[in-house]
Amino acid sequence: MQVRFFYYSMYCSDVNAQCSKMHAMNIVAANNLACPIDKLELVQKQGCYQCVNGHCFDIAKQGYVNLLPVQHKKSKDPGDSKAMVQARSRFLDNDFYKPIADKLSKIIFKNLSDDKNFCVLDAGCGEGYYLNQLINAVQALNDERDLAFIGMDISKPAIIAASRRNKWASWVVGSNSQPPFLKQSVDVIFCVFGFHSFQGFKNILKSGGKVILVEPGKKHLQELREIIYSEPAGGKSAGKTNHDSDYTLMATHTLEFKINLESNQQIMDLLTMTPHLFRANRQGKSSIESMDSLGLMADIIFSVFEYNPAV
Ligand SMILES: C[S@@+](CC[C@H](N)C(=O)[O-])C[C@H]1O[C@@H](n2cnc3c(N)ncnc32)[C@H](O)[C@@H]1O
Numbered sequence: 340m341q342v343r344f345f346y347y348s349m350y351c352s353d354v355n356a357q358c359s360k361m362h363a364m365n366i367v368a369a370n371n372l373a374c375p376i377d378k379l380e381l382v383q384k385q386g387c388y389q390c391v392n393g394h395c396f397d398i399a400k401q402g403y404v405n406l407l408p409v410q411h412k413k414s415k416d417p418g419d420s421k422a423m424v425q426a427r428s429r430f431l432d433n434d435f436y437k438p439i440a441d442k443l444s445k446i447i448f449k450n451l452s453d454d455k456n457f458c459v460l461d462a463g464c465g466e467g468y469y470l471n472q473l474i475n476a477v478q479a480l481n482d483e484r485d486l487a488f489i490g491m492d493i494s495k496p497a498i499i500a501a502s503r504r505n506k507w508a509s510w511v512v513g514s515n516s517q518p519p520f521l522k523q524s525v526d527v528i529f530c531v532f533g534f535h536s537f538q539g540f541k542n543i544l545k546s547g548g549k550v551i552l553v554e555p556g557k558k559h560l561q562e563l564r565e566i567i568y569s570e571p572a573g574g575k576s577a578g579k580t581n582h583d584s585d586y587t588l589m590a591t592h593t594l595e596f597k598i599n600l601e602s603n604q605q606i607m608d609l610l611t612m613t614p615h616l617f618r619a620n621r622q623g624k625s626s627i628e629s630m631d632s633l634g635l636m637a638d639i640i641f642s643v644f645e646y647n648p649a650v
């Protein structure tokens with residue numbers, strides 16, 4: 340297994356005890372990748388991942404691996420386009436959604452079990468903003484376990500952008516409905532504004548593992564929706580996500596905060612990175628195109644589910 344040791348220079352804060360130990364954090368490359376064809380373990384060999392049946396998947400020069408075989412694709416270029424990925428990167432780089440990332444990291448830290456090898460998967464990671472923020476936040480933890488962070492998305496342009504954003508995570512092109520990882524190998528799966536698959540996640544979660552969904556609440560971006568739709572539909576209410584009986588809803592958290600967009604580019608980026616771009620009516624789109632500022636409310640629901648399969 341390839342191990343990336345990630346030491347951070349942080350001395351113990353217990354100044355009175357004169358502790359001079361440098362705490363180490365081990366971020367390891369994922370060692371639970373599975374062949375998408377026969378589900379067997381993939382082992383890294385000279386620039387590719389290979390299973391014992393000889394199926395081989397090249398590691399791209401950016402460092403990611405594509406584990407989405409053609410037969411699992413419903414279209415030639417599934418998921419978000421390059422333009423959507425670039426708009427999302429520009430928008431998120433302003434840290435408008437950092438409060439979401441901060442709260443998500445805190446919830447994940449609360450759900451770290453004592454397992455020595457801990458694996459976190461960002462399912463539908465887009466261009467990697469939230470996983471990158473999580474990895475940055477992990478540096479403040481005094482934790483000496485091996486932690487693997489995987490970001491997976493069905494969109495190749497998204498994973499290319501993500502692998503540029505962060506070099507410590509393992510980035511994979513793959514689908515939430517058939518995630519290419521070994522059975523019972525993932526501790527926490529999180530999915531931000533994405534297309535979760537409770538059924539697909541069952542195939543890879545450890546018993547007692549967690550699924551954390553981050554979804555828009557009823558008031559999320561209401562001001563934008565009022566401009567672009569004649570009848571704006573509401574988002575979700577906390578705790579209303581449907582799930583199957585192998586999962587138990589353990590907690591819901593909500594978060595509300597304000598965002599002030601101060602240029603037309605920021606407004607257009609927000610529109611482009613969401614499904615609103617396709618659904619907006621013509622009049623709404625032209626109103627938005629002439630705006631240079633927009634105040635918005637973000638309203639977010641975090642739902643934490645525990646997976647305990649019936650035997
Ligand atoms: C609204 S974006 C959210 C991206 C990211 N989580 C964020 O919030 O910045 C939804 C993402 O899900 C991806 N996606 C769509 N269907 C998927 C699937 N079946 N499996 C994995 N990812 C998928 C899209 O390519 C896109 O990147």
Ligand SMILES: [Zn+2]
Pocket residue numbers: 374375376377378379390391392393394
């Ligand atoms: Zn194989």
